Amino acid sequence: MRVQKLTFAVLAVAASLSLTACQNDDGGSGQNGSSSASSASSAKGGDAGSGGSDQGGSGQSGGKGSSGKGSGGQGSTGKGSGEKGTTAGGGSGGDSTFAKCRAGDLAITAKDNTIDGDPGGTVAVTLKNRGDHSCAISGYAGVDLKTTAGSLSAKRTGEQTPHVVLKSGQSTAFGINYPINKTGGSGVRITGLLVTPPSETTTVTLRWPGGATLPVTDETTSAVKVGPVGNIGQGS
Numbered sequence: 001m002r003v004q005k006l007t008f009a010v011l012a013v014a015a016s017l018s019l020t021a022c023q024n025d026d027g028g029s030g031q032n033g034s035s036s037a038s039s040a041s042s043a044k045g046g047d048a049g050s051g052g053s054d055q056g057g058s059g060q061s062g063g064k065g066s067s068g069k070g071s072g073g074q075g076s077t078g079k080g081s082g083e084k085g086t087t088a089g090g091g092s093g094g095d096s097t098f099a100k101c102r103a104g105d106l107a108i109t110a111k112d113n114t115i116d117g118d119p120g121g122t123v124a125v126t127l128k129n130r131g132d133h134s135c136a137i138s139g140y141a142g143v144d145l146k147t148t149a150g151s152l153s154a155k156r157t158g159e160q161t162p163h164v165v166l167k168s169g170q171s172t173a174f175g176i177n178y179p180i181n182k183t184g185g186s187g188v189r190i191t192g193l194l195v196t197p198p199s200e201t202t203t204v205t206l207r208w209p210g211g212a213t214l215p216v217t218d219e220t221t222s223a224v225k226v227g228p229v230g231n232i233g234q235g236s
Contacts, residue, residue, distance in 0.1 A: 103202035139198035187213035
């Protein structure tokens with residue numbers, strides 16, 4: 001009986017040791033499995049991290065692409081500058097405006113300008129800009145002859161009036177045409193010349209440089225004619 005009890009005790013201890021060994025094996029397997037799972041998770045995390053870097057890299061590449069678009073925007077700005085240059089080039093062809101010539105700015109003189117063979121006489125009246133700035137003049141001057149029979153106003157020829165710009169020191173002129181007294185009679189004596197520049201009210205009195213007399217006629221209209229400033233208009 002004692003031998004059998006010992007035998008059962010040995011078997012019990014062996015079984016206990018065997019069971020403990022199995023439990024230890026199972027616990028080791030569990031830890032290894034956890035480590036494997038952790039490694040797998042780490043691997044997946046690493047893969048996910050790599051993917052994130054790629055995406056980040058892609059995002060950076062996209063950013064570079066945006067910079068490229070920005071450079072295109074600069075190109076558009078350059079085009080805009082060209083348009084401004086064209087506009088600036090277009091603005092350089094504008095007309096200048098000058099103040100009109102006033103009587104006080106003009107030195108007015110008259111001289112005989114009759115050419116041999118002309119049927120009538122011509123007096124040229126010169127207007128010189130004595131001011132310190134350019135001025136514009138256009139139209140007909142008022143012209144009156146002072147005679148022994150009274151004042152005689154010259155009639156306009158009706159020619160087109162040029163627009164004249166006079167720089168300081170420059171001159172222009174117009175012509176006065178009148179009939180020459182060939183009748184042999186005393187005629188009407190001319191004693192002076194009155195000139196009023198275009199668009200002015202100030203009259204300048206000049207010595208008459210032409211023929212001394214005008215023929216006496218029964219005509220009701222004046223035979224004396226004045227041309228536009230800028231055109232002497234010799235002859236009649």
